[in-house]
Structure formats: structure tokens, C-alpha cells
Amino acid sequence: MGFWEVTNSLLxxxxxxxxxxxxxxxxxxPLGLIISFGSMSKFAPLRLLVKTFVWIIRGVPLMLQIMxxxxxxxxxxxxxxxxxxxxxxxxxxxxxxxxxxIFRGGIESISRSQYEAGQVLGMTKTQxxxxxxxxxxxxxxxAPMSNEVITLVKxxxxxxxxxxxxxxxxxxxxxxxxxxxxxxxxxxxxxxxxGVLTLLFGCAEKKMSYFRT
Amino acid sequence: xxxxxxHNITKSFGSxxxxxRVSLSLEEGESLAIIGPSGGGKSTLLRCLNFLERxxxxxxxxxxxxxxxxxxxxxxxxxxxxxxxxxxxxxxFHLFPQYTALxxxxxxxxxxxxxxxxxxxxxxxLLEQIRSDGLALLEQVGLSAKKDAYPxxxxxxxxxxxxxxxxxxxxxxILCFDEPTSALDPELTGEVLRVIRSLAExxxxxxxxxxxxxxxxxxADKVVFLxxxxxxxxxxxxxxxxxxxxxRMQRFLSHYTDQNL
Numbered sequence: 001m002g003f004w005e006v007t008n009s010l011l012x013x014x015x016x017x018x019x020x021x022x023x024x025x026x027x028x029x030p031l032g033l034i035i036s037f038g039s040m041s042k043f044a045p046l047r048l049l050v051k052t053f054v055w056i057i058r059g060v061p062l063m064l065q066i067m068x069x070x071x072x073x074x075x076x077x078x079x080x081x082x083x084x085x086x087x088x089x090x091x092x093x094x095x096x097x098x099x100x101x102i103f104r105g106g107i108e109s110i111s112r113s114q115y116e117a118g119q120v121l122g123m124t125k126t127q128x129x130x131x132x133x134x135x136x137x138x139x140x141x142x143a144p145m146s147n148e149v150i151t152l153v154k155x156x157x158x159x160x161x162x163x164x165x166x167x168x169x170x171x172x173x174x175x176x177x178x179x180x181x182x183x184x185x186x187x188x189x190x191x192x193x194x195g196v197l198t199l200l201f202g203c204a205e206k207k208m209s210y211f212r213t
Numbered sequence: 214x215x216x217x218x219x220h221n222i223t224k225s226f227g228s229x230x231x232x233x234r235v236s237l238s239l240e241e242g243e244s245l246a247i248i249g250p251s252g253g254g255k256s257t258l259l260r261c262l263n264f265l266e267r268x269x270x271x272x273x274x275x276x277x278x279x280x281x282x283x284x285x286x287x288x289x290x291x292x293x294x295x296x297x298x299x300x301x302x303x304x305x306f307h308l309f310p311q312y313t314a315l316x317x318x319x320x321x322x323x324x325x326x327x328x329x330x331x332x333x334x335x336x337x338x339l340l341e342q343i344r345s346d347g348l349a350l351l352e353q354v355g356l357s358a359k360k361d362a363y364p365x366x367x368x369x370x371x372x373x374x375x376x377x378x379x380x381x382x383x384x385x386x387i388l389c390f391d392e393p394t395s396a397l398d399p400e401l402t403g404e405v406l407r408v409i410r411s412l413a414e415x416x417x418x419x420x421x422x423x424x425x426x427x428x429x430x431x432x433a434d435k436v437v438f439l440x441x442x443x444x445x446x447x448x449x450x451x452x453x454x455x456x457x458x459x460x461r462m463q464r465f466l467s468h469y470t471d472q473n474l
Contacts, residue, residue: 111307113303113305113307114307114309116265116303116307117303117307117308117309118309118321119265119293119296120263120265120296120299120300120301120380121320121321121379121380121383122293122294122296122297122321122325122383123293123321123324124293127324131320131324132309132311135311136310136311139311210311210363211310211311211363211364211365212310212363212364212365213310
């Protein structure tokens with residue numbers, strides 16, 4: 001196989017990598033926000049439940065979680081999920097839990113007085129959160145979020161434990177034909193992807209540099 | 214006309230009694246200065262009036278309408294609307310950092326006006342009105358030139374003046390100040406006090422918690438001396454500041470010898 005042929009087939013694997021990445025973010029970001037509200041709830045049983053859940057998800061290897069989501073329904077006699085859906089569910093829940101802790105840290109770092117300033121102006125709690133607090137939180141958590149998001153790019157490679165095609169899996173398939181270099185070539189794709197993300201996060205930080213929290 | 218009546222306000226944090234049966238009343242157009250040592254309950258009293266703290270017992274009425282009465286169940290309802298009777302200016306300004314000076318002033322009204330039934334039809338007109346009112350307020354506090362500046366680009370004194378304009382934007386019946394100059398160096402204190410003084414001259418009803426004794430004496434119509442959660446003195450400045458002084462008041466004022474009382 002020549003360079004362009006390899007590049008082409010790696011690109012098709014990379015497409016699936018990107019799709020996993022995008023779908024996971026799309027689900028995990030709002031889900032993480034909801035989980036963070038749960039972990040800050042004044043209602044103790046809910047808070048305890050959410051914190052236990054976050055402990056379990058953060059405490060078990062992501063690879064194992066993917067296998068659990070895919071295999072366990074079958075073992076229990078329930079219909080098995082499609083492989084790709086199983087991966088997306090495992091990734092989304094796992095990342096949502098990590099995100100939730102970053103969100104919680106960010107939200108709790110905003111001074112109570114910002115809430116009070118909004119309240120005495122007659123704003124509802126929702127208005128204060130979305131109009132006053134949220135952007136300050138986003139500004140504060142951009143750096144730790146960029147870490148997580150970049151980690152996600154590379155964690156998509158775990159999908160191959162349940163035989164979901166992604167770029168590393170594609171390279172491995174080529175390897176069975178006796179060509180090993182495409183495996184290392186995949187690193188370039190990851191690097192470029194992460195490079196673009198780094199630039200985007202840099203832009204976001206710059207965009208929010210007009211105010212200080 | 215009596216605008217505010219606060220009756221028997223009591224508030225404890227744990228076992229510490231911060232306010233002990235505090236009562237006061239305020240006439241429309243009057244300004245009331247609350248003085249007293251730190252920890253005496255001054256800020257807590259303001260926070261109770263603004264419903265940021267829930268009083269343990271007590272009753273608050275504005276223009277004869279009871280806003281809160283600890284004896285009456287259901288007093289908690291509609292606190293958000295009730296808050297609008299009061300405005301509060303904080304010691305450390307607490308402007309919203311991501312909004313310009315003008316937007317800090319207009320934001321709350323823009324959100325409130327959305328609930329008007331005619332909002333959809335008159336949106337542009339209403340928002341334009343809010344904006345021009347906001348600009349007028351900025352001019353009143355002398356900051357027209359800073360309308361597009363973000364809080365971190367303003368000095369402490371300027372930030373506090375924007376905060377005053379922000380509190381005025383909702384036209385509160387009673388404007389409260391919680392040590393408005395305590396976070397400012399002396400150079401910047403003057404510009405904020407000038408704004409408050411001009412409000413007093415326009416007969417804005419105000420409650421000012423302050424350590425500026427001279428200012429309290431000159432500007433306030435009434436003075437309350439609060440110590441240990443209780444009202445020890447209450448009257449016009451002449452009564453409170455001039456001899457014969459109570460022993461406690463003497464001790465308190467002796468810390469201010471450098472100020473020309």
C-alpha cells in the first residue's frame with residue numbers, strides 16, 4: 001500500500017474518531033452541568049447519590065466501562081446496543097462526571113456576592129446564573145476543560161476494545177497485511193487535531209480576556 | 214409620610230444574637246445614617262431589609278404595606294418582587310465584570326421589562342427607553358464618558374458610582390448603602406460621598422451604613438447608633454452627636470478624634 005492509499009483509509013477511521021469526539025462532547029457538556037448541580041444540591045440524599053455515582057465512574061477504568069455498557073445488557077437478557085452507541089454512552093457518562101467536577105469547582109469559585117448583587121436587582125436565580133454567573137465560570141474553567149477535551153481526543157482509541165472502527169483500529173487492520181508504519185503515522189492525525197483544539201481554546205481565552213473575574 | 218417601618222427585628226447566627234429587637238422608621242425623602250462599631254449588626258440589618266438574610270422575628274412594611282412579618286405564614290412568598298422596594302449598594306461594589314458600565318445599569322430592567330404583556334410589540338421602544346434612562350443615570354454620577362468601560366477598567370470610586378447608578382435604575386423606594394466607601398482610599402471616598410450627598414439633596418430616601426462620622430452628621434436627617442445588635446441612640450444628628458453624650462457613644466466617638474465632628 002502506498003502513502004496516499006494509507007492516508008485515505010486512515011482518514012476514514014479518523015472520521016469515526018471525530019464523530020465519537022463530537023457526539024461525546026455534545027452530550028457530556030450539558031450532562032456534566034446537570035450532574036454538577038446534583039453534586040451541589042442542598043438535598044442531602046440527592047447529593048450523596050450523585051457523589052457516589054461520580055466516584056464509581058471516575059474510579060473504574062473507562063475501558064472497562066465501555067465493555068460493561070456493551071456486554072452487560074446481553075448477559076442480563078436485554079437487547080444489546082449497537083457498538084457505536086455503546087461507546088458514545090460510556091464516553092458521555094464518563095466525561096460528564098469529570099466535567100461535572102470542573103463545573104462545580106468553577107461555580108463554587110464565583111463569590112456569593114455576585115448572586116446577591118443580582119438578587120437585590122430582582123433577578124430570578126435562573127437569570128442570575130445564566131446572565132451573570134455562567135460566563136464567569138466558563139472563563140475560569142477554560143484551561144482545565146482544554147485538558148479534558150484534549151484527553152478525550154486520545155481516549156476515543158479505547159473504542160476498539162469492542163471492535164468499533166476508529167483510526168488506530170484502521171492502522172491495526174493495515175498492520176495485518178505486514179505494513180507497520182501507518183500505526184505510527186496515526187500520531188500525526190492526533191497531533192493535528194489537538195493542535196487545532198489548542199488554537200481554538202486559545203481563541204476562546206482571548207475572546208474572554210475583555211473582562212476580569 | 215412614613216415610607217419604612219421596621220419593627221422588632223431579631224436575627225441570630227447560631228447562638229450569636231446579631232440583632233436584638235431593632236425598630237426604626239423612616240419618612241419619605243429622609244436619609245438615615247446607621248453608625249456603630251464593627252460587628253454591631255449594621256450590615257446584617259441592611260441585609261435583612263433587602264431580604265438577603267431572613268430575620269428570625271420582626272416585621273417590615275413599606276408605605277403601609279406589610280412586606281414581611283415573621284408572625285404571618287407565607288411571608289416568604291414573592292420576596293423577589295418585594296426586594297424591588299429596596300436598592301442595595303455594597304461595600305465592594307460587586308459590579309458584573311463581563312458587562313460594560315451601561316449594561317450593568319440596564320441589565321436588571323431589561324430582564325424585568327420582558328414580563329410586561331406588551332413587551333413583544335414595544336420591544337425596541339422599551340429597550341431604547343431603558344438605555345436612555347441608563348445614560349441619564351451615568352450622567353448623574355458623572356460617568357457618561359465611561360459608559361462602554363468594563364468594571365476592571367474603572368477605579369474603585371468609579372465602580373462604586375456605577376453601582377449606585379445600577380441600584381437607582383430600578384427606582385427603589387429606599388436606597389441602602391452598606392459602608393459604600395470602606396473599600397476606597399480617602400482620595401476616592403470624596404467622589405462617592407459627593408454622589409450620595411447630591412442624592413440626599415434630591416430627597417432620595419436612603420439608609421446609609423457608614424463609618425464617615427462627619428458625613429453622617431452633615432448629610433443624614435436621622436442617625437441610629439447600633440451596638441451589640443441594639444439601638445442605643447436614635448434621633449436627629451444634633452441629638453446624637455452633641456453633648457450630653459451617653460457613655461457608650463462617647464467611647465465610640467473617641468476613636469474618631471481625627472475627624473472634625
